[in-house]
Amino acid sequence: MNTLFDKIWDAHVVSQVPDGPTQLYIDRLYCHEVTSPQAFDGLRARGICCLRPERIFCMPDHNTPTRDQDKPIADPVSKAQVDALARNAAEFGLTHYGMMSPDNGIIHVVGPEKGLSLPGMTIVCGDSHTSTHGAMGAVAFGIGTSEVEMVLATQCILQQKPKSMSIRIEGTLGKGVTAKDMALYLMSKLTTSGATGYFVEYRGSAVRALSMEGRLTLCNLSIEMGARGGFIAPDETTFAWLKGREFAPKGADWDAAVAAWRTLRSGDDAVFDREVVFDAAEIPPMITYGTNPGMGMPIDGHIPADAAPKALAYMDFAPGQALLGHPVDYVFLGACTNGRIEDFRIFASLVKGRRKAEGVTAWLVPGSWAVKKQVEEEGLDRVLAEAGFEVRQPGCSACLAMNEDKVPAGKYCVSTSNRNFEGRQGPGSRTLLASPLTAAAAAVCGVVTDPRTLL
Amino acid sequence: MKQKFNIIESTCVPLPLENVDTDQIIPARFLKATTRDEKFFGDNLFKDWRTRPDGTPNPDFVLNDPRYGGCILVAGKNFGSGSSREHAAWAIAGYGFRVVISSFFADIHKNNELNNFVLPVVVSEDFLEELFAGIAADPAMKVRVDVPAQTVTNLATGRSEHFELNAYKKYCLENALDDIDYLLEKKDKIERFEKDRECWK
Ligand code: SF4
Numbered sequence: 008m009n010t011l012f013d014k015i016w017d018a019h020v021v022s023q024v025p026d027g028p029t030q031l032y033i034d035r036l037y038c039h040e041v042t043s044p045q046a047f048d049g050l051r052a053r054g055i056c057c058l059r060p061e062r063i064f065c066m067p068d069h070n071t072p073t074r075d076q077d078k079p080i081a082d083p084v085s086k087a088q089v090d091a092l093a094r095n096a097a098e099f100g101l102t103h104y105g106m107m108s109p110d111n112g113i114i115h116v117v118g119p120e121k122g123l124s125l126p127g128m129t130i131v132c133g134d135s136h137t138s139t140h141g142a143m144g145a146v147a148f149g150i151g152t153s154e155v156e157m158v159l160a161t162q163c164i165l166q167q168k169p170k171s172m173s174i175r176i177e178g179t180l181g182k183g184v185t186a187k188d189m190a191l192y193l194m195s196k197l198t199t200s201g202a203t204g205y206f207v208e209y210r211g212s213a214v215r216a217l218s219m220e221g222r223l224t225l226c227n228l229s230i231e232m233g234a235r236g237g238f239i240a241p242d243e244t245t246f247a248w249l250k251g252r253e254f255a256p257k258g259a260d261w262d263a264a265v266a267a268w269r270t271l272r273s274g275d276d277a278v279f280d281r282e283v284v285f286d287a288a289e290i291p292p293m294i295t296y297g298t299n300p301g302m303g304m305p306i307d308g309h310i311p312a313d314a315a316p317k318a319l320a321y322m323d324f325a326p327g328q329a330l331l332g333h334p335v336d337y338v339f340l341g342a343c344t345n346g347r348i349e350d351f352r353i354f355a356s357l358v359k360g361r362r363k364a365e366g367v368t369a370w371l372v373p374g375s376w377a378v379k380k381q382v383e384e385e386g387l388d389r390v391l392a393e394a395g396f397e398v399r400q401p402g403c404s405a406c407l408a409m410n411e412d413k414v415p416a417g418k419y420c421v422s423t424s425n426r427n428f429e430g431r432q433g434p435g436s437r438t439l440l441a442s443p444l445t446a447a448a449a450a451v452c453g454v455v456t457d458p459r460t461l462l
Numbered sequence: 463m464k465q466k467f468n469i470i471e472s473t474c475v476p477l478p479l480e481n482v483d484t485d486q487i488i489p490a491r492f493l494k495a496t497t498r499d500e501k502f503f504g505d506n507l508f509k510d511w512r513t514r515p516d517g518t519p520n521p522d523f524v525l526n527d528p529r530y531g532g533c534i535l536v537a538g539k540n541f542g543s544g545s546s547r548e549h550a551a552w553a554i555a556g557y558g559f560r561v562v563i564s565s566f567f568a569d570i571h572k573n574n575e576l577n578n579f580v581l582p583v584v585v586s587e588d589f590l591e592e593l594f595a596g597i598a599a600d601p602a603m604k605v606r607v608d609v610p611a612q613t614v615t616n617l618a619t620g621r622s623e624h625f626e627l628n629a630y631k632k633y634c635l636e637n638a639l640d641d642i643d644y645l646l647e648k649k650d651k652i653e654r655f656e657k658d659r660e661c662w663k
Binding site: 021022024025026027028030032041044045048049053055058084087088091135149151152153154156157160161162163165 | 498573574630640642646656
């Protein structure tokens with residue numbers, strides 16, 4: 008009790024249904040094109056509109072191509088979903104950042120960067136990686152389509168309160184180790200169901216030391232440990248990052264907001280249902296070898312002898328095998344995990360003055376148009392171009408390969424996304440999840456490489 | 463499909479398999495649909511089990527067996543595991559099932575069923591075994607699900623069990639109300655809640 012999770016949750020309880028769930032008020036609903044069409048149909052069938060359209064923001068991201076976004080989408084099924092979202096948003100009076108709008112991008116990148124996701128909020132979206140917004144100090148979680156309809160109609164949701172878990176990481180990360188490695192390390196220790204039923208608060212000096220981009224990466228991956236969501240208490244890093252963003256409070260409202268946000272922390276006497284502690288110094292650059300994100304190991308390690316045979320058969324790996332030096336066909340930088348400006352800076356810093364390896368296909372996909380613009384303003388696009396890389400147009404892209412960016416069957420892709428499930432990046436594709444730095448090292452060497460050897 | 467629940471008496475469709483996951487209930491390729499057309503999802507329930515690779519009906523699958531029918535699906539332990547897709551519940555409802563009986567349901571899927579007016583009834587392993595045996599011996603045997611009394615009865619043997627259902631959900635099912643109807647009634651509460659909040663929230 009007395010955790011930050013309790014505080015935010017309790018502040019949003021509208022009512023307690025007798026012998027039933029809690030009615031929770033939702034500050035922000037995001038809609039993308041895949042999980043929302045049936046929810047809008049539901050509203051039409053009931054003949055009702057949205058209670059608080061000003062709290063709802065829509066944007067297509069899953070189906071958008073990463074080239075020629077100014078032309079119609081070629082795949083008719085993708086086009087139908089993207090068009091349906093635009094129509095629904097117009098009909099129900101919702102803000103819609105359509106394809107080619109300078110505000111468009113992956114929801115979990117756009118929400119924070121526009122200051123739409125703020126500390127102390129409750130945030131939902133029909134998407135499991137909604138946990139990303141927890142980095143702002145918000146309670147954010149993914150929901151189903153009926154629940155999307157529920158929030159569209161009433162700005163509330165009926166939920167059972169999850170248990171709380173503290174993951175504390177103390178100390179300093181080593182050279183060449185990023186927030187992504189931190190998350191892959193946690194998953195490898197806790198497994199993909201280690202936090203099932205919990206809402207996670209990330210704490211400790213190593214978490215505090217992360218930039219906002221790093222925090223967004225860490226919270227993004229909460230769901231891959233089975234957690235309902237994960238968040239970080241807001242602090243000066245959060246406030247400095249948010250100040251001046253489009254939807255962040257302004258003037259006196261800003262001062263009042265920051266004063267209130269400063270109280271958003273777990274009490275010293277807070278009791279969590281479960282607590283775990285890790286030492287940041289022990290976290291190496293990580294890479295996955297299997298078909299779920301929990302199947303990760305140190306980049307210079309060996310595949311465990313007891314690794315699941317079905318996963319190794321799919322990946323064509325053997326127990327005890329090292330991955331260093333293993334050929335790489337594709338490299339993907341992007342997704343709501345690592346498609347932010349800092350990820351492009353990290354990637355560019357390593358490839359600067361080097362060349363993309365022959366035979367490697369690299370997809371560098373910014374998480375939003377704003378990220379793409381900043382990449383250009385900082386001159387990173389030139390650094391990348393000189394090294395043989397092209398920056399594409401924003402979207403989910405090869406993270407789930409709903410557009411045409413598909414990794415061919417049997418090919419290996421070092422990817423900064425969040426899921427390495429069978430077929431996730433295209434039928435038969437083989438995904439090695441890693442940090443932007445490790446992805447950059449693979450891209451210039453053409454084989455799995457320890458990025459620390461290139462720093 | 464919103465409908466009132468009271469007492470349901472029906473023959474059963476048996477699916478004595480454990481860990482039936484939502485990918486099997488509705489394969490991923492049907493997620494690209496932009497409508498919630500009941501017939502579409504119902505027609506594609508268990509699609510890859512129902513049809514052979516050449517597209518003809520698989521005579522070995524229970525949905526194609528004329529001896530079995532009714533609005534109660536009886537399934538093995540851990541029904542609805544895997545992906546959280548709500549489309550799985552749409553397919554079950556669209557096919558015409560109103561009740562699914564099993565000894566364990568995956569959490570999210572169970573909620574998805576309830577949100578779509580399909581009642582998940584959790585029974586003991588024992589009771590489930592007896593049901594499967596009874597249906598195998600006589601496909602015409604019936605089961606009674608009494609929602610007001612929260613009991614499920616094997617009418618062949620007379621054996622009855624109590625099942626859990628929270629008071630709120632029971633009220634919703636008995637009155638054909640879903641969560642949205644409930645919340646819409648609470649509009650004044652929502653507005654009162656909003657009034658007391660800071661403007662930047
Ligand atoms: S980038 Fe990937 S994980 Fe993130 S919202 Fe898109 S598809 Fe989902």
